[in-house]
Amino acid sequence: MTSPDDSEPIAIYDEGLARRLKALACTAPLHDLDGRKMRLEWCDAAVYQMAEIALQAIDQVAIAMDFDRGADHEDVVRRLLPFVAAHAPERDGAEHARIARWVVDNLINVGSSDRGFRALYGIFGVSGSYERRVFDFRLLIELAGPDGDIYLRVSDEAINVLVGALDTDVESAQIAAEVKLENLIRRGRLSDAQVAAQQARYRTVQYAETLRRKLEATCRDVRAVDWEHEVPDLIDEALTHITERYRAENAILTNITQARDEAEDPGRKRKAADLVLIVEDCIRRHTQLQARLQGAGRTFRAEQDRQQFSGHAQCAAIDLFGHLLAPVLGLPVADAVTPISAFFSGGSGVRPVRLPRLVRLVEQLLTVPQDKGHLLDEVPVPELAPLPDPDAFSGEQWDLASALVDLEEAPRRLSGLLAEARDLDPDLPFLVALRVMYAIAPEIGVAVRQHDEVILLAVDDGTPLLDPQFGGSDVLVAVARLDTSARGTAPNYEHLHRDEVA
Amino acid sequence: MSAVDAMEQVTDAARLIAFGLRPKLIPSRDLCYSELVKRFAEDADFRSLVESVAEGLGIAVLGVSARTGMVLGPVEDSVFEQKLDDYARRAILGDRHQERVLHGLAHIAVAALAFPRPDDLAADTYIGRVSAEQVGSVMREACKMLSAKAVAAEEAGDPLEEAPELERVWRVYLRRPETALTKDGRPAPSTTQGIITKALRFLVDQGFLAKVNDDDGGTYRTTPRYQVQVRELAAERAFTELLALNVITVTDPGGSLHTVSAASPEVTGV
Numbered sequence: 001m002t003s004p005d006d007s008e009p010i011a012i013y014d015e016g017l018a019r020r021l022k023a024l025a026c027t028a029p030l031h032d033l034d035g036r037k038m039r040l041e042w043c044d045a046a047v048y049q050m051a052e053i054a055l056q057a058i059d060q061v062a063i064a065m066d067f068d069r070g071a072d073h074e075d076v077v078r079r080l081l082p083f084v085a086a087h088a089p090e091r092d093g094a095e096h097a098r099i100a101r102w103v104v105d106n107l108i109n110v111g112s113s114d115r116g117f118r119a120l121y122g123i124f125g126v127s128g129s130y131e132r133r134v135f136d137f138r139l140l141i142e143l144a145g146p147d148g149d150i151y152l153r154v155s156d157e158a159i160n161v162l163v164g165a166l167d168t169d170v171e172s173a174q175i176a177a178e179v180k181l182e183n184l185i186r187r188g189r190l191s192d193a194q195v196a197a198q199q200a201r202y203r204t205v206q207y208a209e210t211l212r213r214k215l216e217a218t219c220r221d222v223r224a225v226d227w228e229h230e231v232p233d234l235i236d237e238a239l240t241h242i243t244e245r246y247r248a249e250n251a252i253l254t255n256i257t258q259a260r261d262e263a264e265d266p267g268r269k270r271k272a273a274d275l276v277l278i279v280e281d282c283i284r285r286h287t288q289l290q291a292r293l294q295g296a297g298r299t300f301r302a303e304q305d306r307q308q309f310s311g312h313a314q315c316a317a318i319d320l321f322g323h324l325l326a327p328v329l330g331l332p333v334a335d336a337v338t339p340i341s342a343f344f345s346g347g348s349g350v351r352p353v354r355l356p357r358l359v360r361l362v363e364q365l366l367t368v369p370q371d372k373g374h375l376l377d378e379v380p381v382p383e384l385a386p387l388p389d390p391d392a393f394s395g396e397q398w399d400l401a402s403a404l405v406d407l408e409e410a411p412r413r414l415s416g417l418l419a420e421a422r423d424l425d426p427d428l429p430f431l432v433a434l435r436v437m438y439a440i441a442p443e444i445g446v447a448v449r450q451h452d453e454v455i456l457l458a459v460d461d462g463t464p465l466l467d468p469q470f471g472g473s474d475v476l477v478a479v480a481r482l483d484t485s486a487r488g489t490a491p492n493y494e495h496l497h498r499d500e501v502a
Numbered sequence: 503m504s505a506v507d508a509m510e511q512v513t514d515a516a517r518l519i520a521f522g523l524r525p526k527l528i529p530s531r532d533l534c535y536s537e538l539v540k541r542f543a544e545d546a547d548f549r550s551l552v553e554s555v556a557e558g559l560g561i562a563v564l565g566v567s568a569r570t571g572m573v574l575g576p577v578e579d580s581v582f583e584q585k586l587d588d589y590a591r592r593a594i595l596g597d598r599h600q601e602r603v604l605h606g607l608a609h610i611a612v613a614a615l616a617f618p619r620p621d622d623l624a625a626d627t628y629i630g631r632v633s634a635e636q637v638g639s640v641m642r643e644a645c646k647m648l649s650a651k652a653v654a655a656e657e658a659g660d661p662l663e664e665a666p667e668l669e670r671v672w673r674v675y676l677r678r679p680e681t682a683l684t685k686d687g688r689p690a691p692s693t694t695q696g697i698i699t700k701a702l703r704f705l706v707d708q709g710f711l712a713k714v715n716d717d718d719g720g721t722y723r724t725t726p727r728y729q730v731q732v733r734e735l736a737a738e739r740a741f742t743e744l745l746a747l748n749v750i751t752v753t754d755p756g757g758s759l760h761t762v763s764a765a766s767p768e769v770t771g772v
Binding site for chain 2: 073108110114115116120121131132133134135136138141142143144150318319320321323324325326327328329330331332333334335336337338339340341342343344345346347348349350351352353
């Protein structure tokens with residue numbers, strides 16, 4: 001790592017590098033899909049561009065995410081179908097659906113216990129030493145809705161890296177996108193305008209998501225939120241934002257509706273129509289967001305009434321959240337085990353000792369096993385990679401064969417080598433024959449690059465081979481020395497001094 | 503007192519403890535039980551006898567009243583002690599430490615949400631309400647705040663590969679998915695929702711919670727026993743262990759479960 005004239009550590013802690021490594025890691029699952037598609041047994045998946053489908057899936061989930069919930073699993077698969085079908089129109093719909101489901105499942109990473117991805121990366125720590133760290137991330141997240149259904153949301157990592165490099169201030173990015181959109185529409189570049197409109201919509205989704213989280217915390221516990229400054233400011237900001245966007249989008253909508261109606265070219269007409277849909281969707285989202293914001297104040301007042309009159313000062317007791325839960329969350333796992341175990345054994349009551357009784361044993365054995373209801377361990381379906389072929393020859397046989405063809409002085413006939421090999425091991429002649437066969441056209445370039453001293457050569461002089469197992473020419477086998485002084489230049493036969501010429 | 507009377511006294515003391523070992527039984531449902539509870543309150547000799555018998559069995563008497571019945575807690579290494587290890591045993595996936603921590607954490611979180619303020623834990627008449635979803639979201643929120651704090655402090659974020667046991671608990675919690683479907687369409691037990699649901703059901707079996715309805719992943723109310731159990735034993739023990747680790751937290755008497763501002767140090771109190 002260090003050389004004598006360079007005693008400084010070669011690198012210092014670079015957060016930017018770590019960030020880039022992590023961003024790069026987020027794309028790995030997508031490449032991995034394409035890498036693994038050949039191993040799918042149930043169809044020939046080579047025609048499907050899996051990374052493309054995966055990006056489409058993430059987009060579809062991002063678009064379907066709204067205020068209360070995310071995208072339904074089946075719904076996403078259904079929306080994906082046209083994109084999958086476009087890759088292989090001649091295949092049937094069942095296969096398309098299966099591919100779509102496979103991609104979505106892999107983005108969730110069904111089958112791993114964490115339902116996430118893990119990447120290793122190394123950075124130079126503060127002290128200058130190289131440290132290996134693990135980065136855990138997810139792309140699609142499963143969440144439970146209020147009604148107990150499970151739906152999908154796009155993770156922050158996926159939005160930031162895969163939907164676009166959106167790791168910027170939501171507000172300013174939104175304004176930039178709108179300005180761009182207006183410009184593009186004015187200049188009549190509809191396909192660019194569509195891209196910009198879609199980006200604007202992603203930002204709207206992201207904005208709504210930020211607000212949703214804030215409001216969720218608000219509704220849970222009045223005291224959990226700073227209602228004096230933080231939330232009112234937030235709501236004001238959001239309402240201002242909505243007003244501005246609403247105005248802007250209505251203006252844009254008028255413009256493109258006009259463009260749509262006046263367009264002659266069907267492609268252009270269609271693009272304009274798509275744009276109208278996207279902008280309408282944006283407006284719908286803003287309306288939804290606005291309703292939420294107005295409801296928040298009401299929720300606060302109702303909750304305040306409910307919670308204000310409960311309880312009065314008592315003797316001091318332990319603050320479970322502040323004294324126990326929060327500090328424990330901040331501890332390393334190894335340290336946290338002790339207090340957590342102490343709480344559990346103290347807080348779980350007594351466990352009466354159960355003695356087995358013969359009378360009950362019979363009864364227990366005869367009891368029909370209970371269905372464990374909705375909590376059961378899952379059975380992951382492993383994705384199997386074929387095992388590498390076992391080695392045909394053992395290491396011992398390789399050693400024997402190497403010893404046989406290690407001809408220091410005179411060249412030998414293949415027949416002699418084979419006969420000698422047969423005496424040592426019945427399988428050995430095959431290996432010897434193979435090695436000699438390779439020696440007929442030796443890879444001299446490779447040998448030179450590897451800095452080998454010698455190379456095995458076989459030359460056919462027309463003598464037929466008389467052997468019980470093999471046929472062909474009884475070649476002459478010799479060892480040639482590579483001229484090491486000529487290293488670095490292109491190898492050619494002038495640099496080879498044969499010990500013996502056949 | 504004759505020898506026969508003394509024997510009867512011991513029998514009664516043991517009987518009272520036996521009642522206490524049935525978590526769902528309350529004195530108002532059983533005449534004999536309520537009489538013994540009354541006697542415990544009035545007769546000092548009987549009280550010390552009960553306490554001695556309990557001590558011999560490896561049980562601590564945490565509280566006795568008509569509302570709560572006999573609340574017992576195991577002393578350390580007693581045969582009556584529930585071990586976190588046994589409780590989390592079914593979870594064989596992954597790191598044992600992490601599984602234990604997550605399962606135990608769910609229990610602290612349920613208690614913290616059931617008694618959000620110190621007053622709630624102290625007031626004998628307080629009945630807490632807690633739902634699975636509430637526990638999950640507060641936990642996640644608390645972890646996110648710690649995460650935001652770590653980012654703000656520019657701590658080198660991700661855990662070291664070779665030392666997973668040094669990873670912070672909140673990271674382990676955040677990494678765990680909230681919910682997931684198994685192949686046959688049921689929620690998976692290794693998720694945080696699964697772990698929390700397991701804790702809630704276990705506490706119902708122990709007579710500490712009673713189910714109210716199925717809203718929000720299952721809503722429960724606390725029983726008076728639970729309050730005594732948490733206040734008199736669990737919180738004290740865990741707090742002592744934390745002190746031994748030199749984790750000392752000062753919060754204001756109003757409780758600390760009240761801020762979402764990520765920059766505020768109040769939520770963790772550290």
